[in-house]
Amino acid sequence: CSDTASTRRKNSLIKGVYPASPSSWLFVAIGILATMYMQSDPSMGLITKIQQHLPLHMSLSAQGQTMVSALVFSTLLWLSLILALRFCLKLLLSYHQWMFEKHGRMSNTTKVWVPLVRLLSSRKPLLYSYQSSLPHLPVPAIQDTVSRYLESVRPLLTDPEFKRMSDLANEFESNLGNRLQRYLKLKALWATNYVSDWWEEYVYLRSRGPIMVNSNYYGMDFLYVTPTSVQAARAGNTITALLLYRRKVNREELKPSRVPGTVIPLCAAQCERMFNTTRTPGVETDVLQHWLDSEFVAVYHRGRYFRLWVYRAGRLLSPREIEDQIQRILDDASPPLPGEEKLGALTAGDRIPWAQMRKQYFSSGVNKRSLDIIERAAFFVTLDDEEQGMRGDDPEGNLDRYAKSLLHGKCYDRWFDKSFSVVIYKNGKSGLNAEHSWADAPTVAHLWEYTLATDAFQLGYTEDGHCKGDVEPSLPQPQRLVWNIPAEVQAQVSSSLAVAQALADDVDCHVFPFREFGKGRIKKCRVSPDAFIQISLQLAYYRDRGGFCLTYEASMTRLFREGRTETVRSCSNESCAFITALESGETEEECRRLFQLASERHQNLYRMAMTGAGIDRHLFCLYVVSKYLGVESPFLKEVLSEPWRLSTSQTPVQQMNLFDLKNHPDFISLGGGFGPVADDGYGVSYIIVGEDMVNFHVSSKYSCSQTDSHRFGVQISKAMQDIMALLSADPKTSLSSKGTGQPQSKKLQ
Ligand SMILES: *[C@@H]1O[C@H](CO)[C@@H](O)[C@H](O)[C@H]1NC(C)=O
Numbered sequence: 239c240s241d242t243a244s245t246r247r248k249n250s251l252i253k254g255v256y257p258a259s260p261s262s263w264l265f266v267a268i269g270i271l272a273t274m275y276m277q278s279d280p281s282m283g284l285i286t287k288i289q290q291h292l293p294l295h296m297s298l299s300a301q302g303q304t305m306v307s308a309l310v311f312s313t314l315l316w317l318s319l320i321l322a323l324r325f326c327l328k329l330l331l332s333y334h335q336w337m338f339e340k341h342g343r344m345s346n347t348t349k350v351w352v353p354l355v356r357l358l359s360s361r362k363p364l365l366y367s368y369q370s371s372l373p374h375l376p377v378p379a380i381q382d383t384v385s386r387y388l389e390s391v392r393p394l395l396t397d398p399e400f401k402r403m404s405d406l407a408n409e410f411e412s413n414l415g416n417r418l419q420r421y422l423k424l425k426a427l428w429a430t431n432y433v434s435d436w437w438e439e440y441v442y443l444r445s446r447g448p449i450m451v452n453s454n455y456y457g458m459d460f461l462y463v464t465p466t467s468v469q470a471a472r473a474g475n476t477i478t479a480l481l482l483y484r485r486k487v488n489r490e491e492l493k494p495s496r497v498p499g500t501v502i503p504l505c506a507a508q509c510e511r512m513f514n515t516t517r518t519p520g521v522e523t524d525v526l527q528h529w530l531d532s533e534f535v536a537v538y539h540r541g542r543y544f545r546l547w548v549y550r551a552g553r554l555l556s557p558r559e560i561e562d563q564i565q566r567i568l569d570d571a572s573p574p575l576p577g578e579e580k581l582g583a584l585t586a587g588d589r590i591p592w593a594q595m596r597k598q599y600f601s602s603g604v605n606k607r608s609l610d611i612i613e614r615a616a617f618f619v620t621l622d623d624e625e626q627g628m629r630g631d632d633p634e635g636n637l638d639r640y641a642k643s644l645l646h647g648k649c650y651d652r653w654f655d656k657s658f659s660v661v662i663y664k665n666g667k668s669g670l671n672a673e674h675s676w677a678d679a680p681t682v683a684h685l686w687e688y689t690l691a692t693d694a695f696q697l698g699y700t701e702d703g704h705c706k707g708d709v710e711p712s713l714p715q716p717q718r719l720v721w722n723i724p725a726e727v728q729a730q731v732s733s734s735l736a737v738a739q740a741l742a743d744d745v746d747c748h749v750f751p752f753r754e755f756g757k758g759r760i761k762k763c764r765v766s767p768d769a770f771i772q773i774s775l776q777l778a779y780y781r782d783r784g785g786f787c788l789t790y791e792a793s794m795t796r797l798f799r800e801g802r803t804e805t806v807r808s809c810s811n812e813s814c815a816f817i818t819a820l821e822s823g824e825t826e827e828e829c830r831r832l833f834q835l836a837s838e839r840h841q842n843l844y845r846m847a848m849t850g851a852g853i854d855r856h857l858f859c860l861y862v863v864s865k866y867l868g869v870e871s872p873f874l875k876e877v878l879s880e881p882w883r884l885s886t887s888q889t890p891v892q893q894m895n896l897f898d899l900k901n902h903p904d905f906i907s908l909g910g911g912f913g914p915v916a917d918d919g920y921g922v923s924y925i926i927v928g929e930d931m932v933n934f935h936v937s938s939k940y941s942c943s944q945t946d947s948h949r950f951g952v953q954i955s956k957a958m959q960d961i962m963a964l965l966s967a968d969p970k971t972s973l974s975s976k977g978t979g980q981p982q983s984k985k986l987q
């Protein structure tokens with residue numbers, strides 16, 4: 239790691255002068271000197287002024303002095319140009335109207351805007367180059383948010399209920415709301431992002447219940463293939479790939495993410511706390527801790543914890559060396575120390591007892607040293623004794639068990655506090671469990687895509703399934719962690735485990751690939767794939783539960799600096815109108831018309847959420863302000879306590895270029911999922927893979943008699959097919975080619 243300091247210095251220079259390049263200084267300087275040589279003064283007297291103020295008189299000739307002053311002037315000019323460019327880029331990136339324009343109907347502003355953005359953002363950026371040019375998330379006007387809110391709940395309420403809600407909302411808007419809004423605007427002036435710090439603190443870190451199942455989510459391996467069945471080898475390549483990704487993050491070699499198909503950059507701040515990070519429990523609130531160096535990973539196997547050094551004299555171990563080290567851990571037959579095996583359950587249960595235990599029994603001595611190693615590790619690795627994946631006599635049931643295993647495992651064999659834990663199963667299958675406070679799923683999905691692709695296609699395996707690379711014979715043994723766990727802690731471990739186990743046993747997971755069609759055919763019907771799936775989910779829910787419900791779809795606000803997520807309330811007046819018409823046997827033509835409206839509406843809602851005109855984050859922040867001021871708002875209280883019976887999220891595929899679906903069509907990722915959000919609701923996560931497939935992850939609670947993840951899965955498949963049948967029967971589809979409702983993305987490449 240000797241080069242990291244100089245790399246960092248170099249990177250901060252490159253980043254500091256973006257969108258210009260460091261070498262452009264030379265051009266400015268040469269330009270200035272050349273004009274001076276031609277006897278004209280480009281600075282209009284400034285160079286002479288500088289010369290008078292420079293303390294150089296003794297040592298330099300007059301010509302030398304002029305030269306130095308000219309260089310100083312050039313530098314100042316160059317720096318102001320950079321600031322001006324950056325300011326322009328920020329202004330340009332604050333323009334979002336392009337997203338709402340339809341194919342072939344680009345406005346004149348957008349036509350001018352596109353080349354300008356491309357010009358200013360095209361130079362090869364580092365990971366964080368755009369950060370200072372990203373716009374700030376604007377605070378919407380309170381009237382806008384309130385009226386959007388009312389619109390969103392209209393289809394869910396009866397007339398008298400809606401009347402009552404409107405009265406509450408109007409009362410809020412004209413009184414307390416204004417006051418809260420003033421404070422919020424004040425915050426927006428100094429904060430980088432008016433939502434994100436509160437969101438992290440109040441939604442994640444202050445939550446006192448278990449984070450397992452409730453907050454952490456998982457990512458899965460390839461569906462059909464396992465690159466090797468040797469557990470240690472899979473661990474060797476996976477750990478190497480993750481560390482290669484970390485190196486790219488540290489050197490900022492990772493390309494900044496962009497809005498798919500465009501040059502518009504997204505905020506990269508979430509990468510900062512990906513590695514060397516843990517969430518530590520506190521009595522009132524947890525905190526995220528991050529370390530600037532961490533040259534080892536923590537490994538759990540059969541009740542024992544190990545430290546595995548992944549560097550040797552500054553060199554990253556080869557995949558084969560990591561495999562051998564992992565094999566040593568697998569071969570180690572020593573039993574767990576008393577209390578060691580189930581220690582991880584502390585991270586799975588309630589937060590307060592864990593905080594108390596940690597403070598009392600883990601703040602000194604061997605326990606502190608061992609806990610430090612887990613918390614400061616680059617990440618956590620579990621070598622799981624089970625076999626998982628779509629396998630055996632009951633591939634479908636096994637897929638569901640695989641999801642549950644990644645979501646909660648045995649409740650003590652993952653370290654739920656770590657930013658993420660990778661799990662390597664006995665049969666070579668892998669997966670990960672990620673903590674939610676430090677980042678959202680797209681960031682983790684990006685890491686995981688890279689890891690799967692690097693593992694399978696870059697690093698690869700020998701013919702007998704082992705890792706490649708040289709082995710230095712004298713590597714030290716992985717280090718067993720030492721614990722001295724007193725009876726009080728063991729008692730707490732048992733009760734945390736009981737809480738976690740009850741939670742885990744209640745989770746009903748169902749994962750299934752939908753293979754009838756994918757985004758290819760949906761796009762042929764000129765519908766946005768996400769809108770299609772969301773309306774299908776609405777239809778599935780309506781048929782499953784006989785009604786509509788408040789629906790959460792996660793979208794991101796990373797067009798803005800430090801943006802995280804915003805809610806799209808995807809149950810809309812229009813989607814309800816379509817579903818009611820379809821279910822009551824309206825004519826196909828009328829249904830198609832209503833579907834078109836619903837789909838356009840959905841896309842519009844999605845774009846509003848992305849561009850800072852959502853509903854829920856604004857109301858959430860107003861609620862936080864009201865709490866700070868100690869005032870009660872009946873409106874906000876009611877809004878914030880409404881349950882999301884359908885909570886959905888699309889996992890974006892971001893690096894299709896890393897996969898070669900032509901030659902390796904089986905290397906399809908299954909995506910990931912999360913636990914149920916409401917006690918009587920469904921969680922649905924989906925990933926659109928390639929042209930012909932969508933993978934769904936459904937979760938609910940067994941304890942609720944009204945929900946059943948399998949039944950809902952069947953409804954989703956059926957709804958997708960019914961809507962496709964409806965759209966495909968359209969006699970106009972194959973003929974006309976009018977406005978598509980697709981965003982401009984193609985044009986912006
Ligand atoms: C856009 O530009 C075209 C030609 O440059 C012009 O004819 C048209 O009126 C402009 N549209 C608007 C809305 O200004």
Ligand SMILES: *[C@@H]1O[C@H](CO)[C@@H](O)[C@H](O)[C@H]1NC(C)=O
Nearest residue numbers: 488510514529530531532533
């Ligand atoms: C994490 O630790 C590694 C290894 O010591 C270090 O090089 C890297 O800078 C750290 N990462 C971050 C994001 O701080």
Ligand SMILES: *[C@@H]1O[C@H](CO)[C@@H](O)[C@H](O)[C@H]1NC(C)=O
Nearest residue numbers: 389390392393810811812815
């Ligand atoms: C939503 O639907 C209701 C009842 O069908 C209707 O009264 C209302 O005007 C609609 N609202 C919007 C914004 O379309």
